[in-house]
Amino acid sequence: MSFRWGIAGTGTIAKGFADALGRLRDAHLVAVGSRSRKTADEFGEKYGIAPAHRHASYEDLAVDDSVDIVYVASPHSHHHEHTLLFLNAGRPVLCEKAFALDAVQAAEMIAVARERRLFLMEAMWSRFLPAYVKVRELLAESAIGEVQSVEADFGFRLPANPTHRLFNRALGGGALLDLGVYPISLASMVLGTPERITAYSKLGATGVDEHTAILSGNGNGAVALAQCSLRATLGCTARITGTEGHIELPFMMHCPDELTIQVRSTTERLSLPAARDDDNSTAGGGLHHQARHVQERLLAGKTESDIMPLDETLAIMRTLDTARDQIGLRYADH
Numbered sequence: 394m395s396f397r398w399g400i401a402g403t404g405t406i407a408k409g410f411a412d413a414l415g416r417l418r419d420a421h422l423v424a425v426g427s428r429s430r431k432t433a434d435e436f437g438e439k440y441g442i443a444p445a446h447r448h449a450s451y452e453d454l455a456v457d458d459s460v461d462i463v464y465v466a467s468p469h470s471h472h473h474e475h476t477l478l479f480l481n482a483g484r485p486v487l488c489e490k491a492f493a494l495d496a497v498q499a500a501e502m503i504a505v506a507r508e509r510r511l512f513l514m515e516a517m518w519s520r521f522l523p524a525y526v527k528v529r530e531l532l533a534e535s536a537i538g539e540v541q542s543v544e545a546d547f548g549f550r551l552p553a554n555p556t557h558r559l560f561n562r563a564l565g566g567g568a569l570l571d572l573g574v575y576p577i578s579l580a581s582m583v584l585g586t587p588e589r590i591t592a593y594s595k596l597g598a599t600g601v602d603e604h605t606a607i608l609s610g611n612g613n614g615a616v617a618l619a620q621c622s623l624r625a626t627l628g629c630t631a632r633i634t635g636t637e638g639h640i641e642l643p644f645m646m647h648c649p650d651e652l653t654i655q656v657r658s659t660t661e662r663l664s665l666p667a668a669r670d671d672d673n674s675t676a677g678g679g680l681h682h683q684a685r686h687v688q689e690r691l692l693a694g695k696t697e698s699d700i701m702p703l704d705e706t707l708a709i710m711r712t713l714d715t716a717r718d719q720i721g722l723r724y725a726d727h
């Protein structure tokens with residue numbers, strides 16, 4: 394069986410995902426939705442979408458019956474509105490990270506998907522990459538003993554640009570939702586939902602968090618330390634430490650090509666390329682692993698993922714909400 398995808402949005406990640414779909418034999422990009430005719434046509438032309446399915450509104454994409462599933466690739470501020478639009482039109486949805494602006498929005502998106510028995514998943518693509526699959530295997534076999542901590546950081550120095558979505562509060566800008574969600578999601582995958590959270594950040598000139606640190610603790614005493622930044626060139630690495638050793642995820646921690654595992658005095662380095670696959674191509678940078686997972690779940694008649702479950706997505710949004718409250722970050726009317 395093959396799957397016919399529609400993409401909502403025509404920006405950076407929409408293009409990356411379109412490239413990634415091109416690598417799956419059973420995936421077909423058949424439609425796009427954009428706020429403008431011009432960008433819908435340009436995107437459609439580039440990716441071989443028939444003119445009748447290059448929609449100049451998201452509403453028109455929602456009623457396009459040639460689409461089996463929609464990938465929502467709009468800014469954080471619009472994930473809630475767009476996901477509900479497609480779910481209410483009867484379409485399964487893969488929605489970009491961060492899943493929503495807050496847990497209230499996320500809970501509504503999840504409730505509608507469950508009520509309508511439609512597939513919904515947060516596009517936390519890292520979880521489907523070979524290195525992350527291997528991390529879960531190593532932890533399942535207690536390769537580093539009992540996990541005690543997760544340390545992860547992700548951030549770059551970006552030129553301050555008030556018009557860019559990352560510096561725009563109304564679009565859900567800031568380091569937390571865009572970059573911080575990766576370390577937080579890794580900590581959640583490894584340690585589960587934290588019991589206590591302490592966050593620190595000084596908001597920048599446009600009112601978004603530009604450099605944030607989050608310390609969290611779990612009931613069993615394990616801790617996580619996450620940093621994200623739009624202001625500093627962080628190492629973009631992660632380390633999971635257990636009673637017997639540790640696993641290092643090198644630059645970039647959200648899509649590493651290798652892992653280093655140290656158990657007492659023995660060090661092993663595993664090569665696990667994120668982007669390449671059977672065809673040795675790097676198009677789409679590894680996003681095809683996630684798309685393949687979604688298709689497998691749809692084929693199996695599932696309405697959610699066991700690797701990125703909706704309840705965990707909601708818990709991650711609650712962690713982000715707690716951090717946001719503590720640092721005083723508000724997204725426009727949120």
Ligand SMILES: NC(=O)c1ccc[n+]([C@@H]2O[C@H](COP(=O)([O-])OP(=O)(O)OC[C@H]3O[C@@H](n4cnc5c(N)ncnc54)[C@H](OP(=O)(O)O)[C@@H]3O)[C@@H](O)[C@H]2O)c1
Pocket residue numbers: 401402403404405406407426427428429432433466467468469471489490491518558564570571
């Ligand atoms: N998985 C990854 O590695 C990765 C990488 C980058 C971003 N992301 C995520 O993907 C999402 C989009 O990020 P991006 O970097 O692709 O952003 P982007 O380049 O700014 O593109 C966002 C697109 O959303 C559409 N859109 C709809 N309503 C909009 C509005 N009110 N204002 C601006 N754009 C609007 C626009 O397409 P139209 O003009 O066609 O409507 C725009 O091109 C975010 O959730 C981000 O966190 C994921």
